[in-house]
Amino acid sequence: MRTQKRRAQYRRAGWRAGVASGLIAIATVASGTPAVLAAPLSRTAASGVNPAAQGTVSAGRLPGHRPAVQHVDTSASSAASGAMSTVWSGVLNGGYTSAGIGMRNLGYGTISLTGVPKGAQVKAAYLLWDILADAPTAAYAQGKVDNQPITGTEWASGASPCWSPSANLAYEANVTKLVRGNGSYALSGFATGQSNGADPWNVGSAAPMLEGASLVVVYQRASLPRTVIQIDEGATETQGGDSAQATLGGFTASSPVSAVTTYIVADGQLPGNTAAFNGTVLPGVGFPGDAPQAVPHYSQGNLWDNVTANVAGRMTAGEKSATAAVTGYDDCLVWVGQVLAVAGQASRTMVSMGDSYSSGEANPPFDAGTNTPSDQCHRSADAWPRLIAAADPTVSLEALIACSGATTEDITTNTFDTEQPQIAQLEAMPQQPQIVTITIGGDNVGFESVLANCLLTSCGARLTAAHNYIENTLPGLLDSTYRAIHAAAPQAKVYVVGYPRIFPLYQWETHNCGWLTAAKRNRLNGLGVQLDNVIASAAAQAGFRFVSTWNAFSTHELCTAQSWLYPIGDTPIAYDAHPLLKGQKALAAIVRQAIG
Secondary structure, three states, rough: OOOHHHEEEEEEEHHHHHHOOOOOEEEEEEOEEEEEEEEEEOOOHOOOOOOOOOOOOOEEEEEEEEOOOOOOOOOOOOOOOOOOEEEEEEEEEEEEEEEEEEOOOOOOOOEEEEOOOOOEHHHHHHHHEEEEEOOOOHHHEEEEOOEEEEEEEEEEEOOOOOOOOOOEEEEEEEEEEEOOEEEEEEEEEOOOOOOOOHHHHHHOOOOOOEEEEEEEEEEEEEOOEEEEEEEEEEEEEOOOOOEEEEEEEEEEEEOOOOOEEHHHHHHEEEEEEEEOOOOEEEOOOOOOOOOOOOOOOOOOOOEEEEEEEEEHOOOOOOEEEEEEEEEEOOEEEEEEEEEEEEEEEEOEEEEEEOOOHHHHHOOOOOOOOOOOOOOOOOOOOHHHHHHHHHOOOOOOEEEOOOOOOOOHHHHHHHOEEEEEOOOHHHHHHOOOEEEEEEEHHHHOOHHHHHHHHHOOOOOHHHHHHHHHHHHHHHHHHHHHHHHHHHHHOOEEEEEEEOOOOOOOOHHHHHHOOOOHHHHHHHHHHHHHHHHHHHHHHHHHHOOOOOOOOOOOOOOOOOOOOOOOOOOOOOOOOOOOOOOOHHHHHHHHHHHHHHOO
C-alpha cells in the first residue's frame, strides 16, 4: 500500500475493510490461532528497485517536525517515543562498520559483516531491529545471534508505516560479546507472524511483522584517527513528502574532515525518496528495500535498508553538529537508526541558567534586548559560561539563559523581565543539553540588599532575617528548582555553581573600605558560607554536582587593593559586588575544571 492517492483511503477504512482493493487472507500461525494477513495494494510504480541505494532517514511524522538526536549515553526510556536518542557513543582511535538484512515473513537471516580493519579490536556491537505490531510483548525483545539467546530493549516506538498494525517498535541489544569482527552472523528466533519467506506483496504478512535488523560494530586500533562515534535509534514514521530531520552533536570535527554516516530505514520499497546531510541531498541514496535477505528478493522490495555514506565533503573543520534528513514521497518509511563517525574530539552541549552570577552582570556591553527598561537580564559576552565555551573546543554553549536578578521562582514558574521561566526555555531547546550549569539562591536571600544595609547601618536585623531565610525557606525552593531541572533535562549532568567569597579573609587586606569593620566582614562572609552550604546540600540531594568557587577571588575580593569585583556604592547599582572580567575568568577556570 504505497501510492499516496490510495493511502488515505486505507488509513480511514483499515485493512480489514478494504477486501476489494487489497489482499487479505486468513491463515493459521504456529499457535493455531487464525491471523489476518495484510498486503499493500498492487501498483505499477514498483517495477524497479534502485540497485545503488540502501537507505536514509531522520525523525518526525509531520511537516516541519524536527526532533533532535542527542549525543549522550542514555538508558532506555520507560516511555519510549519515536524520536531519536543515543544508544551508544564514544571517542576512540577507530571507526565503525554496519550491515543489515530484511526479515519480513522470515524471522531469521544472516548478516555478512565486512569493514573491520586487520589488527582492530571490537569495542562495541549493537543489533537494531524493528517490528510492526499493535503493542509490545516480551517476545519481541528476544532473538538469537549464532544460536546464542539475546534480550534487547524496546528503545522507541512510533506509527506504523501504512500496514495494518498500529505501531512500529524499535529494539536494540548489546551483542558485543557475540561479535568477533568480520564474518557471518546468523540471526534466528525473532518474533514474526510467519516464517515461510512468502512475498508479502503476493500473500501479505501476519502480525507481528518483523521488518529487518542491522548490526553496528565499533572497532579500535591505535594507528587510526581519533574519532567520535554515536549510534542512535528511533522509530519515527514519515511519508507523503514530509521531511524528517535530526541534529547530531557531541563532536568537534578535525582538519582535514573525515566523516561517515549510516542510515537504517524500515519499510522502504520505492526509489525516489531522498536523504540529505547538512541540508544537501545525497545522490544515489534512497529507500528501495534493498538489504539482502534469506530468500530471493521480494517483488517490491525487502523492506529494510542500511546505507553508509561518506559525508566528509558536507562538513567543515570545527563543526560541532550535523543534520541528517529524509523525505519520503510515495512511500511510508520508519527511520530506525543513524550512525555517525567524525574524526576529531568530543564536544559537549551546555546550557547555563541562573542569576547575575552566571549572566555576566557588570560586564557591558550586554546582549541585544537584555539591557532595556523591560529586560535587565544583562547577558554579557564576558560571562564565565561563554568564556568556557570560547576556551574549550569540546564545549558548545547552546544557550545562556541566566538573568540578572532571577530567583528560584523565575527559574520554575515566573515570567521575569519579559522572559519565559528558564525551565520553559530549557524545555524548548531543540536538543537536550548534556551539561547544565546554574547559580541560584542569592537573589532569593536578597544578598544585594543585605550589602546595601550593611554599607549604611550595622546590618543587624537584615542580616539576621537573611540567615533565617536561608535556614528555613531556601532549602525547599532549591529542592523544587532542581527537580524541575531534572525533569526538563533528565540526561544532563547538572553542575550547581556556588557563590564565591566576596570579602577578604583578614581585616588587614581591606583597602579604602572604612565601612567594612571586622565584625561586618566576618558576618557577611559567614552568611556566604551558610548560603553555599545549603546550596551544596540541596544539590547533593538532587544528585547534582556542587562546584565550589568560594576561593575564586582570593586576595582580590571587594575592598582589596586589586579587587576583581565592581565596588559597592558605585553606579550603576546593579553592578555592585559582581565579578569583572578577571573575576569571570577565575570562575570560568574553576567550572571548566569541574566539568572536565
